[in-house]
Amino acid sequence: MCLFQxxxxxxxxxxxxxxxxxxxxxxxxxxxxxxxxxxSWYSVERFSREKVFIGNCYAVNPERLIARFPRLRSLTLKGxxxxxxxxxxxxxxxxxxxxxxxxxxxxxxxLEELKLKRMVVSDESLELLAKSFPNFKSLVLVSCExxxxxxxxxxxxxxxxxxxxxxxxxxxxxLKGKWLSxxxxxxxxxxxxxxxxxxxxxxxxxxxxxxxRCPNLRSLRLNHTVPLEVLQKILVxxxxxxxxxxxxxxxxxxxxxxxxxxxxxxxCHSIRSLSGFLDVNGRCxxxxxxxxxxxxxxxxxxxxxxxxxxxxxxICHCKKIERLWILDTIGDKGLGVVANTCKELQELRVxxxxxxxxxxxxxxxxGLVAISAGCPKLNSILYFCQQMxxxxxxxxxxxxxxxxxxxxxxLDPIVPDAVTxxxxxxxFGAIVQSCKRLTRLSVSGLLTDQVFLYIGMYAEQLExxxxxxxxxxxxxxxxxxxxxxxxxxxxxxxxxFGNMALLSDMGKYETMRSLWMSSCEVTxxxxxxxxxxxxxxxxxxxxxxxxxxxxxxxxxxxxxRVEKMYLYRTLVGPRKDAPDFVWTL
Amino acid sequence: MEKNGSxxxxxxxxxxxxxxxxxxxxxxxxxxxxxxxxxxxxxxxxGWPPVAAFRxxxxxxGGKMYVKVSMDGAPFLRKVDLxxxxxxxxxxxxxxxxxxxxxxxxxxxxxEKNNEFVPIYEDKDGDWMLLGDxxxxxxxxxxxxxxxxxxxxxxxxxxxxxxxxxxxxxxx
Numbered sequence: 166m167c168l169f170q171x172x173x174x175x176x177x178x179x180x181x182x183x184x185x186x187x188x189x190x191x192x193x194x195x196x197x198x199x200x201x202x203x204x205s206w207y208s209v210e211r212f213s214r215e216k217v218f219i220g221n222c223y224a225v226n227p228e229r230l231i232a233r234f235p236r237l238r239s240l241t242l243k244g245x246x247x248x249x250x251x252x253x254x255x256x257x258x259x260x261x262x263x264x265x266x267x268x269x270x271x272x273x274x275x276l277e278e279l280k281l282k283r284m285v286v287s288d289e290s291l292e293l294l295a296k297s298f299p300n301f302k303s304l305v306l307v308s309c310e311x312x313x314x315x316x317x318x319x320x321x322x323x324x325x326x327x328x329x330x331x332x333x334x335x336x337x338x339x340l341k342g343k344w345l346s347x348x349x350x351x352x353x354x355x356x357x358x359x360x361x362x363x364x365x366x367x368x369x370x371x372x373x374x375x376x377x378r379c380p381n382l383r384s385l386r387l388n389h390t391v392p393l394e395v396l397q398k399i400l401v402x403x404x405x406x407x408x409x410x411x412x413x414x415x416x417x418x419x420x421x422x423x424x425x426x427x428x429x430x431x432x433c434h435s436i437r438s439l440s441g442f443l444d445v446n447g448r449c450x451x452x453x454x455x456x457x458x459x460x461x462x463x464x465x466x467x468x469x470x471x472x473x474x475x476x477x478x479x480i481c482h483c484k485k486i487e488r489l490w491i492l493d494t495i496g497d498k499g500l501g502v503v504a505n506t507c508k509e510l511q512e513l514r515v516x517x518x519x520x521x522x523x524x525x526x527x528x529x530x531x532g533l534v535a536i537s538a539g540c541p542k543l544n545s546i547l548y549f550c551q552q553m554x555x556x557x558x559x560x561x562x563x564x565x566x567x568x569x570x571x572x573x574x575x576l577d578p579i580v581p582d583a584v585t586x587x588x589x590x591x592x593f594g595a596i597v598q599s600c601k602r603l604t605r606l607s608v609s610g611l612l613t614d615q616v617f618l619y620i621g622m623y624a625e626q627l628e629x630x631x632x633x634x635x636x637x638x639x640x641x642x643x644x645x646x647x648x649x650x651x652x653x654x655x656x657x658x659x660x661x662f663g664n665m666a667l668l669s670d671m672g673k674y675e676t677m678r679s680l681w682m683s684s685c686e687v688t689x690x691x692x693x694x695x696x697x698x699x700x701x702x703x704x705x706x707x708x709x710x711x712x713x714x715x716x717x718x719x720x721x722x723x724x725x726r727v728e729k730m731y732l733y734r735t736l737v738g739p740r741k742d743a744p745d746f747v748w749t750l
Numbered sequence: 751m752e753k754n755g756s757x758x759x760x761x762x763x764x765x766x767x768x769x770x771x772x773x774x775x776x777x778x779x780x781x782x783x784x785x786x787x788x789x790x791x792x793x794x795x796x797g798w799p800p801v802a803a804f805r806x807x808x809x810x811x812g813g814k815m816y817v818k819v820s821m822d823g824a825p826f827l828r829k830v831d832l833x834x835x836x837x838x839x840x841x842x843x844x845x846x847x848x849x850x851x852x853x854x855x856x857x858x859x860x861x862e863k864n865n866e867f868v869p870i871y872e873d874k875d876g877d878w879m880l881l882g883d884x885x886x887x888x889x890x891x892x893x894x895x896x897x898x899x900x901x902x903x904x905x906x907x908x909x910x911x912x913x914x915x916x917x918x919x920x921x922x
Binding site for chain 2: 334336362466467516517607633
């Protein structure tokens, strides 16, 4: 039966049946597709949709969201562009959540879940959120900023059915308030609590009591102020935990407290995910050996206090690990141990431990090759390394054709092949040719236009590409724009791509979420042309140095190179909250 | 600073002649805005390596950076936590408090005749460096120990307060 006939048959069913069928579609992409089939499917879909994902908060506005999805219960919003993580986007750029919360509150939306990434979240927003949605259950904030412990106190005090408060890597002003004590005695519904990114002390008695009265607590991540003694007491109360983030992990290993901790750990049969060790004494690590054998996820990337040999000893116990985040203190030798031990490994991230130094502890291509040879299920990697070679990358490509995400960051952004001194074009070319399911790629090292020819030719599933200090001419960018049909996000810095590449296929940007270009060759004139021809794009020029001087003649010269440009498709035109230094063309 | 070429012309390469050659003039444009191409290689570029700002602040030494400080003439050493300071002037103030003296910070205001002390530090390579030349964060991550020298000794190695002044005022 073809789709048309199938659809006609489907239309004989009452809407409730369609709705029930749509219930099985969990991915927002599938639901988006289904809503495009015909008017009645669009209508049924929109009234039954409860979860909405908005990858760029400025692509739509709160009013349109609410008008289309009145039964919205769970919202995910992303704000600033990815390069904001690396201080390339000035403070005050935007991404405020308040208007969204305000609009949903006014419209009587029954919001239960809110997940935000790279957004500005004020205490007022949190207070409004806490007071407006009686069934609110889950707040997840990732890489956000703008709030203090006062806002957290409002959430704790008012959200009676709160299940999840998950704060990941946020910049929080810790006013040393008693936010944790604000969870009322009646709050027993917590399933997940993560406050690892907070700097200040919490009331540990309140914490222990909270843990004791929440029998469904599965995930708990403490901050560095929570000492080992308290961790021990918590584990006794909550042996059912499946995800643990230790706070500080340092104590006299001969003490009674430590012995009690070891025993408490042994009793935690459900822990599958471990992180923290924000302050650590390596001699205390043996306490976790009993749970290592069951771990599937281990994040030691915030634990520079663990030395290489202790790290290796620990890894030897982790035979079932699927996700491993570590520092490069592990060294190539340690990665060899990972390769021999962790046969279930799917995702590996190796972060630099020494940003400015000589880099003696950094890893090289050897470690990467070892991992690729030893871990057959590897499909996602983020690897900061001191050096790389084409030969190594070619070997990795052969060993691991299943990469979905491949991100390589050489500490020197333009370092050539360490053996041949050639650009790393061939190495990355091998990766894209071999890994047919690659959706995310970051390249680094010395690279010419050639690597982009390969990417355009082979990376058919690529959705996100990050480029820095690479390429020779507009051709490089053109290869990518013409070749990568599924490209959604392109971010480029310090590369010689200019107007010719930018303007060659302007319609392409409507098929993408966004394009970031900084310190490239595009000029104001080029950006203006693009903005004129493409009304469904916001073309933002970010000019932090010019702010305060007004739009001087120099900055208005069309021939001038643009320092930072961020463009994205949008249904709602130029945003009204842009600060002075952002000029939407 | 040579404006022509990228400095790679004189580099010995192992590739075949006529092999993949970087277009030198094109590469130059990328580096135009840097005062020194070496800056790119030495990770003095903003936002490189691409480690998230949160991670930069939080994953190095658990945030605490205690280093020993010795003062010429003082009978014992002290320790100072670099992570508790936001810049050089704050550090200099702490040092003055620790040793109960004035003068370490005097180089900020007075001319070279008057500053009695010269603060230096040992970096990860084992070299002794004058305080203030590099951005604060870079210093904090590479400093292994501090020493406050008496001017008389510093003169012998040609350190001048002017340099100190330049370095300290840069970060203001």
